Amino acid sequence: MRIEVTEAVWIEESESLVAARIASRLQEDLELDAHAVAVALALIERIRRLEAELRDLKARSPSP
C-alpha cells in the first residue's frame, strides 16, 4: 500500500489562544467555574515560565 506523505505545518498561535484552549479544557474536564479557571491559568502560566527558566539554566550549566 502506498502511503502519501503529509507535510506538517508550523502553528503560530498567540498566547491568548493557547490560554483560551487550556481554559476550555479545564472548564470542561474539571468542571471549574470561571474564577477557579482564572486561578488555574495563572498558576499554569507561572509553572510553564519557571520550567522554561529551569530548562534554560540546565542547558547553560556545564555537566558535573
Place this chain on the structure above:
Amino acid sequence: MKYKDYYSTLGVERTASADDIKNAYRKLARKFHPDVSKEAGAEEKFKEVSEAYKTLKDPEKRKAYDQLGSHRSGEEFRPPPDWGQQFSQGGFSFEDLDLSDLFESLATGRRGGARSGQRAGLAGQDYEVTAHITLEDAYNGSMLDLNLTAPEYDAEGRVQRVPKSFKVRIPKGATEGQRLRLPGKGGKGMHGGRDGDLYLNIALHPHPLYRVSGHDLYLDLPLTPWEAALGATIEVPTLAGPVALKIPAGTRAGQKLRLGDRGLPKPHSGAGDLFAVAQITVPSVLTDRERALFKELSEASSFNPRGHFAGQFDGEKSHAH
C-alpha cells in the same frame, strides 16, 4: 470487545451514588489532568478516568453499562443479545469496537445522529500525539511514520476503530515543545463538516553532546589547563560537521564561546547559536615528566586564584577577638 471496569477506574463501588462518582472523578481529574500533572502516564490515566466518568455520570448510559454485566477488566465479552435494541434502536456491530466507542455511539443515537435524518455538518475530531525525534532530525528535517488507531463514524453514525498510517515530513527547525499541525488528518467530518486536524507535539531525545534551549545549543568543551592559559585552536563538533574554534588565552571555566548560527534552524529563517562552555580538566594520572613540569610551574608562578578570600579571613579573625 474488551471489558473495562469503569467503577474500579474511578475507585468506587458499583452501588456508588452520583455524588460519590462525581467526587471520585474530580479527585482523580485534579491528579491526572494533562494541563496540571507531570506524573508519568498522566495523560493516559486521565483519558481512562474521563471515559469512565462520561459513562457513569449519565444515568441512562450508566444503566446501559450496568446491564453489560460485571466482568474482569480486559476480559473479552459480548453484550446481551437484546442490549442493542434496548438502548440504541438497534444496529450495532460489536466487532473491532471499543467500549468507549459503544457509549459514544449511544450518545450519537440519542442526539439524533445520522439515523434520525440530521444532516448538519459536523467537524471531525482533532487528534494530538507526541512525536519523539532526534536532534539531528530537528536540524535536517525528517520523515516520520505515524501509526494510529482512531474512532471514526460510518454513514450510519456507528463508530469503528480505524487504523491510520501517515508518513509525515517534519520541517527543519522543530524544537522541544513546538507544535505542528497536519491539516485534515484528524477524525473524518460528517455530513460535509470539515475533517479534523492532527497535532504533533515535538519532544527531542536527549543528545550525548548537546543540551537544547529553544533553538540554541550548549556543548561542554573540555580544555587542558595549558590550552585555557595559552589559547589554542581546536576542533569542535557541530550538527553541520566539525569547525575550528579559536580559544582565547586566559579562558576561564564556565566561559561561553559563541558559534553564531550553529544551533538549530528557526522555522522561517535564521538559526540559533551554539555555545561551547569551557571546562578545564586535568589529567587524572600524571607522568613523571608532567609532575615535574607542574611542580616547576607552581614554584615559578605567583598566581593566586583565591586572593579575594584573604580579607574574609582577616575579618573573621578580628570579629573573633
